[in-house]
Structure formats: structure tokens, C-alpha cells
Amino acid sequence: MERNQTLMQYFEWYLPNDGQHWNRLAADAPHLAELGISQVWMPPAFKATNDSDVGYGIYDLFDLGEFDQKGTVRTKYGTKDEYIQAIRVLKDHGISAIADLVLNHKASADGLESFEVIEVDPEDRTKELTEPFSIKGWTHFYFPGRRGHYNDFQWHWYHFTGTDFDAGRKQTGIYQIVGDNKGWSDDSLVDNENGNYDYLMYADLDFKHPEVVQNLYDWVNWFIPTTGISGFRLDAIKHIDSFFMKNFIRDIKDNLSEDFYVFGEFWNPDEETNTNYLEDTDYRFDLVDVKLHYNFQEASEKEANFDLTTIFDGSLVKNHPDSAVTFVENHDTQKGQALESVVADWFKPLAYGLILLRQQGKPCVFYGDYYGVQGAHAQASFQEILDKLLMVRKYWAYGAETDYFEDPNTIGWTRIPEELDRSPLAVILSNKDDAAISMFVGTQWQGQSFSDQLGHHSDTVLVGKDGWASFPVHGRSISAWTLTNDL
CATH class of the missing domain: 2.40.30.140 (Elongation Factor Tu (Ef-tu); domain 3)
Structure with a gap:
């Protein structure tokens, strides 16, 4: 059976400065594997301005928490040995580790x-x-x-x-x-x-300077074998010479493996600019879907006045589905941060459904949404609903997708697996009132009952002789329907 790829950003801005994060990640690896997480984006592991630096005030690429520099041996997250151990443990559980790479400054x-x-x-x-x-x-x-x-x-x-x-x-x-x-x-x-x-x-x-370029190549040829990392998340790439970045990633993949996974933070929601950047870099790496994030934020603020049939308009996942990393929130968009653009709590389960239960894009689950955020910029944990959505992704979100995007306040889609004995999936969400959509799931399921895997709707739905059924949803909610006996 194919396996859906799911990324998790395993940090948020306000993590405690206790040097234990790599250890927490290693301990959490079995749980993440059970959820179907296939890749973990780790925070920057390099020595930065001080021991509480989130990692973007980068000082030394060759110090992973090993030398006494900037008043500390460890980084905010731990030591070099703990970092390498966490990567090893993730790998043992079938999870690829992605390093956050800060090259701009x-x-x-x-x-x-x-x-x-x-x-x-x-x-x-x-x-x-x-x-x-x-x-x-x-x-x-x-x-x-x-x-x-x-x-x-x-x-x-x-x-x-x-x-x-x-x-x-x-x-x-x-x-x-x-x-x-x-x-x-x-x-x-x-x-x-x-x-x-x-x-x-x-x-x-200065990426035009040959000594800079040589040093970064020397560094990457040390870093990847030393750590066993499986990919990069590229920070702030709209500020970095795209000619350098295209060649740098090409050479890494040529020298290591085409499977070395790379995605970049190109923080610009403009369609044409994203298309141009992907073309300029020969589609060598994926980009985060900034436009989709802003669509989610707008939908959460406008509530019933937002037309859900337009939720993917202008998005990377619509225009370049094979190059899109979809996300709801990240460390820059959370409260108090540089790109603060928080998606309202009521809409988060719907937004995650729109990235986790669909065919296109690689979805990224945010640590702050999963585990919550403590302190002055506190935010709620969505672990309970995310666990359910991740299970639906892991077991049922497969096969061809058919959209039912007719009503501005209620949209749905089906996923029909190629194996005819596996349950189809019918997803429906509403930003206004209780509603229902008639969707086709297949004549072989006539007379069979479907139930909501998310537990939001208590009804069961019977499939008609023609393979169609009316799937309901509560107002401002999401439901994901599969065969009742698959529960």
C-alpha cells in the first residue's frame, strides 16, 4: 500500500530554553511514527547569538552545540551528540530528519x-x-x-x-x-x-564571492555525513541569490542522492513570483504555500462571508501541486512574531482537513498547533482533532479525488481508492450552518453505512443504490466519512 507523506515542524518560537528539545524529539519518535509522520523539520541546530536564540541569529555553521562559544556549549535545543542521536532515532522509526538551513546571514x-x-x-x-x-x-x-x-x-x-x-x-x-x-x-x-x-x-x-561559495560547499560536505540528515528546509530564500541556491541544491543531490528532500521558505504569496522562482531554480526544491496560509487566515476572519469554493485560489498547491508544502501555521506566523497572521481557532480543524485529507501537496503539521504554546503568547493544543485527522490521512486519504465545490459555505470532496475493497473517504466542511452534500462513493457500497471518523457528527449515512449518499456536517465544522465497519 502507498504511504502518504506527512511533514511535522517540530518546534515553535517560544519553546523552553532548557537544552532538552533534541531529547524530547528522540523520545517522541515512536509516537510520531504511529501518527504517520514521515519527515520531521528540526529547528536550526547551529550555534547562534546566545543559548536562547531560536537559531536564526546564526553564528557558526560548524558548531552544532559542541564548543564553548557565545557563552554556551549547547544550543537552545541541546548538544551536537543529542542532535545526531535524535536524527538516528527518527531514522530507526522510518522518519526522515530535515535540517533548517540558515545561509542568508x-x-x-x-x-x-x-x-x-x-x-x-x-x-x-x-x-x-x-x-x-x-x-x-x-x-x-x-x-x-x-x-x-x-x-x-x-x-x-x-x-x-x-x-x-x-x-x-x-x-x-x-x-x-x-x-x-x-x-x-x-x-x-x-x-x-x-x-x-x-x-x-x-x-x-555575498554569494558572488568564490570563497563564500567554497566554504558553504566545504560545510555541506561535512554536515550531511556528520549528522545523517535527510533533507533541508531553506530559510529566507527570497533574500538569497537564486542562481547560487539552484546550483547548490543541484550539486548536493548529484553528489548524495536525488532523494535528499529540500523545500524553501519563499515568503511571497504572489502567484507569478512563485512560478518564476520555481522556473528559475529548475523546480529543484519545493516551496511553502504562503498564499494558501493567507487564504486560511482570511477565511477564519471573514467566517461565513468567505466563499469556501475559492479557498485554493492563487495557491501553490493549485498551480504547482508537486512543488507545494502546505501548512496552516508556523513559527513566524504565530502570535508575537515577524509575520504574525494567526488562523483563528475555530477554523484550524477545517484548515488542517484541507491540507491533510487531500491528494495534492505535502502537508506540514505545526508543533505549536499540536502541542500548544505556553506563556505570554499561549495558544491552544489541537492534538485531539489532529490525531484523528492524521489517522484518516494515514488509513483512508488515498485514491482519485472528486471535488464538490458548489456552495460558498459548504464544500466537500471524495477520495476513491484503487482497491475496490477499501473504504472511500467523503470529506465535508462548513463555515456557516449545518449542511449536507450529495457525493458519489461507488455502487459497490449501496446499502452500507458510513460514519464520521472525526466524531463531530453522530449520524450514520446509508449509501443509495446509485452509489450516492448525502453526507452531513455541522455548522463551522468538518466531518470525514468512511465505512462504519472500518472504524
Whole structure:
């Protein structure tokens, strides 16, 4: 039997800073396997600005929680040995580990250097505000705690395109570094927000510099064999030279395996821009479906005024189904975060049904939705309904899909498996009132009863002689119907 692929993002922004996360993940592996999780996206494992850094203020790619740097040996999540052990345990349970790869910038340098810059307009980075002048910037990385172990490369100002702090004048700004072959990445290779969105934060890597490219290849040839990782999630790729990224991922797959799975965070909901990016990178890796996330958010806010038949409009999963990683929430969209765009609680079960129970896209379950979030930005756990949805995905969400998207407030679809003795699946959801949709499940099931696997609806449904049945749903709810004797 084919097996549905399901990804889980195994972290959220506000995890406790106790250094135990890799151990918790390893202990959770049997449970995740039981749920049908096939891939786990782990948070960034590299030494960052301090021990509480979520991992995106990245300092040293060669320190996985092994050296005393930035006031800590471990990262927020644990030590190098615990990281490698968690990957091993996941693999033992048939789960691939995906590493979060932060290549756009480096943070918390070890030394100051003087170099020439031009200050640019933050709203339009192609607009120069000054003539070239000299600043002192944090751009010298020599990793004193690691002492050249694994790799002795040192980073200098000429390995970066820009920085955001002049330590001499104690001034912040966006400073484009001046020199031979310097400047932002070509406009066609990065996102055009703010004119040219090459620069995001900290010291921005110059992917045109041959020493930078060589160091990243040296690093990846060390990292993958050292950890046994099975794939990458690429952070902030709309800010990274797409020509470099296309070649980097091509070479990894050529040298390792075509099965090395890669997906990228290209945070732009625009259809045409996503299509262009996929084409520019030769479809070498998948992208997260940002537009679908925003559709979910809008649907959750407009409630009954949202037309559910348009829920997939403009989405990556509709336009490029083989390249889409679908998700409801992540560490950037949760409360208090940079891209905060929370999907309302009432709609989350419906949104997860729309990614977990359909044929297209690779769905990603968010740790914060599954286990909840503690503290000032608390959010509820949806574990109970997610467990049920994941079981339906694991056992019944197979085969050809037929949509019944006629009513703006009630939509449904069926999945008909190729094996005629396996139960079909009929899914229905409503954003308004109690409703029902007549859907075809097959004449071989005439007279048979179907029940809601999610437990939201207590009725049973009998299939007519013509193979059709009227499947009900409660208002603002979702039901997933299969043969009663399959329960």
C-alpha cells in the first residue's frame, strides 16, 4: 500500500530554553511514527547569538552545540551528540530528519573591521543616500572557541554584501559594502520588495564571492555525513541569490542522492513570483504555500462571508501541486512574531482537513498547533482533532479525488481508492450552518453505512443504490466519512 507523506515542524518560537528539545524529539519518535509522520523539520541546530536564540541569529555553521562559544556549549535545543542521536532515532522509526538551513546571514561576529560602505534607503535598497564612507562593522568571524576544528576559514567584510550597524558612530542603517565585484545580488535573483531584498539582517553573505561559495560547499560536505540528515528546509530564500541556491541544491543531490528532500521558505504569496522562482531554480526544491496560509487566515476572519469554493485560489498547491508544502501555521506566523497572521481557532480543524485529507501537496503539521504554546503568547493544543485527522490521512486519504465545490459555505470532496475493497473517504466542511452534500462513493457500497471518523457528527449515512449518499456536517465544522465497519 502507498504511504502518504506527512511533514511535522517540530518546534515553535517560544519553546523552553532548557537544552532538552533534541531529547524530547528522540523520545517522541515512536509516537510520531504511529501518527504517520514521515519527515520531521528540526529547528536550526547551529550555534547562534546566545543559548536562547531560536537559531536564526546564526553564528557558526560548524558548531552544532559542541564548543564553548557565545557563552554556551549547547544550543537552545541541546548538544551536537543529542542532535545526531535524535536524527538516528527518527531514522530507526522510518522518519526522515530535515535540517533548517540558515545561509542568508551571519550574526554576532568576533571582531570589528573597517571598510567602505554606502548607506541605502531601507524602503528602496537600490537608492543610495550617501557617497562611500568608512565604518567599523562586526564582520570578522574567526570562531575562537572552535579554534579551526573541522574548518579554519575566517570571514571578513569582503565576504558580505551589507551590514546594519556602524560601531564607530554607534549608528544603525542599511550599509551596502563597497569594493571590487560588490553590491547586492542581481535584482532578478532576489525578491523585489524594498527595491532589492538581498539584505535582510546582520552581516549578509555575498554569494558572488568564490570563497563564500567554497566554504558553504566545504560545510555541506561535512554536515550531511556528520549528522545523517535527510533533507533541508531553506530559510529566507527570497533574500538569497537564486542562481547560487539552484546550483547548490543541484550539486548536493548529484553528489548524495536525488532523494535528499529540500523545500524553501519563499515568503511571497504572489502567484507569478512563485512560478518564476520555481522556473528559475529548475523546480529543484519545493516551496511553502504562503498564499494558501493567507487564504486560511482570511477565511477564519471573514467566517461565513468567505466563499469556501475559492479557498485554493492563487495557491501553490493549485498551480504547482508537486512543488507545494502546505501548512496552516508556523513559527513566524504565530502570535508575537515577524509575520504574525494567526488562523483563528475555530477554523484550524477545517484548515488542517484541507491540507491533510487531500491528494495534492505535502502537508506540514505545526508543533505549536499540536502541542500548544505556553506563556505570554499561549495558544491552544489541537492534538485531539489532529490525531484523528492524521489517522484518516494515514488509513483512508488515498485514491482519485472528486471535488464538490458548489456552495460558498459548504464544500466537500471524495477520495476513491484503487482497491475496490477499501473504504472511500467523503470529506465535508462548513463555515456557516449545518449542511449536507450529495457525493458519489461507488455502487459497490449501496446499502452500507458510513460514519464520521472525526466524531463531530453522530449520524450514520446509508449509501443509495446509485452509489450516492448525502453526507452531513455541522455548522463551522468538518466531518470525514468512511465505512462504519472500518472504524
